[in-house]
Amino acid sequence: MPSSKSEHDTSYEVVIGIEVHTQLATRSKMFCRCAVDTDAEPNTRVCPICLGLPGVLPQTNDAAITLGIKAALALGCEVNLESRWARKHYFSPDLPKGYQITQYDYPLAEHGELELPGLGKKIRIRRVHLEEDAGKLTHGSKETLVDFNRCGVPLAEIVSEPDIRSVEEADAYLKELRLILKALGVSDAEMERGHFRCEPNISVRPVGQKELGVRSEIKNLNSFKAVREGIERAMADQIAWLEQGREIVQTTYLWDEKARELRPMRVKETSADYRYFPEPDLPPLIVKETEIEEIKKGFTRASVTVSQGTTVTGSHRFILPAEKRKEWLDKGLKKQYVEILVTEPEWERYFMQLLNKEVSIKEASTWLLNEARGVMAERKETLSQFKVPVKEMTTLIGLLRDGKLTRPGAKELLAAMAGQGKGARELMEEMDLGAVSDEGLLQEAAKKVLAQNPDVCQKYRKGKTGVIGFLVGQCMSQMRGKADPNAVRRTLEKLL
Ligand SMILES: [Zn+2]
Known part of the structure; x- marks a missing residue:
């Protein structure tokens, strides 16, 4: 469905872009040697590097880079031979460093596409970049607990262009992307474990309008159902606001699965809010062409x-x-x-x-x-x-x-x-289900059926050979389905 109609009969079109964070299937973290084991006892898979203590130096994990390149190539992206690391600053109790190491103006790969199976449509991929995850907060009734085991776990972020025009296309895009990542062993992409997190941005506009509408972004959706329902909710809300003549403010939401509502998290944020700057502790990420060729060989x-x-x-x-x-x-x-x-x-x-x-x-x-x-x-x-x-x-x-x-x-x-x-x-x-192939038994049953249906036999002899199907059926039920229909047919033909 490319558009939905409001009660005022204006048709609206939805425009969707999606960011996916997928956890890379490495044994150790992105910038330190700590094991990736998010099931471990809380705060036992940490070290000065992933905790961001002063005076430590991060080092990149080659395995994570290889997996990132694999994903990028599978999505038809151009891999940049040189990309760079950047710091994205924000405050959160699960981010002890106060910044996340990610890639900003120089991502690992760009300009790919993914074909939606069955729909034939291609969705452009804007970029694939690497970054580290933050820790995890668990909210109790009285307190909030923090587990840093996930700090520094490698992620690939895959960003689509806003080419998606319906909930169905969004669903198909995410399912195919997840299949690709799993098939390549890039990620286990287990959604319920948060290893494949979807963030759609949604805007609606009257059909025919060129400019894009104002976006609503939904954070961290961990099931296809949540993605579907979240997008539907955002579309319905925006259409209602447009109909009421209200201004839409760019907002980031959380999806409340129980209430089936979007909870505003923060209003419009721009990259300036994050004070991105080049990561001083890491050299540019250099990928050799031979490395890319080697990975490509795996595809053939x-x-x-x-x-x-x-x-x-x-x-x-x-x-x-x-x-x-x-x-x-x-x-x-x-x-x-x-x-x-x-x-x-x-x-x-x-x-x-x-x-x-x-x-x-x-x-x-x-x-x-x-x-x-x-x-x-x-x-x-x-x-x-x-x-x-x-x-x-x-x-x-x-x-x-x-x-x-x-x-x-x-x-x-x-x-x-x-x-x-x-x-x-x-x-x-x-169960006595064996087929009866005994010629004598078949003959016996066939003779009986022919004797019971003289008129049908007559028709057959006059050239209406199609009626044999009926006789075969009669024989089969006579033999409780245990005869081979072809053998029955041959026997009947012989007798007729
Ligand atoms: Zn560590």
Whole structure:
């Protein structure tokens, strides 16, 4: 939805830009050797550097820089061979130094873009830069506690241009960005742990107006739902104010998830408020072209060859979600199945294990992504709770392929396996689900059906061969679905 209408029938357009802070998956902090371990006992992963004590010297963590470059390259950015560190000053109890080391006028990388899957639209990326995190405050009823373990934890900030025009696009942008960061191992991007924090800025304007409206910024949103609701709220508020002729003041808000309201945090702040200045303790950040080339090599991957159900996975190190999508679509997998594999790693793992057991893509998608997923949805189970291991799923598919099971029989068996956690063969025998291939039994059933339906036989003999479908159906129910329909059809044709 590119615009929303007010009661006065003016159409408004929303303009959104998003900043994301993602925690880089390094073992140590950005400028000291302290471990990144935000679950540790409070204030035990600290040192004079990350506490900002006088007389200490920060040193950059190469691993964090490499991860930043990876993210930048995946987003199509130009990496600056020289970028600089800056101090951003502000007072907060969780910032013992009184400033944060970040990058300001010379960021690590610029000018990228991200294509929204399914929508085809590209969102420009303004910049990717590196910085350190602040500590964490926990507000109790009587006191506020501070934990400095997070001080100095490396972050990449990824800033989009204001190219987003709807809540749906914002959602798609963030989901794809998160997938990319996870796929590259740049960040675990766990939102509930604050490792992927979203800050959308939102403005509305009457459709047709060129100038941008005044922005509302929402801080630190940690779920897609909060992003959606926060943006919707900001849009509705701004449209209401415009309708009332009120002036909109640029404001930074916090999203109150319970009250579903935006709480003003501070009014308009400009970069001047932060008294940025060059970080005197750190030299410029120099990236060598050879380093960039080396990282780029990781993006090229040996192709995955799938032939007759045999999968040979190459030695790829990371695959971008867009490439993965294309590859599966090229192999003929349906779009909705591709999305499962691209967005849910545990399903992809199971799927690939099936392929490694010589199950074809078609069989694996039908029985895992369609049938088993349906069974799990019904049982309200996740894949990790699913009682059918890859080996047993392979057996079930094999029994079906060899004609030992019929399709309806296989479905029934799968549901039973999920419930009881027993092996496919064992349960098939126990439930007497095996397909009847005994020629004698088939003949018997077919003869019986033909005798009961002389008129249909008549039609068939007069050339209306389509009616055989009805007869096959009759035979199948006669045999309680346990016959192979093709065998039944052949037997009927012979007799007719
Ligand atoms: Zn430290």
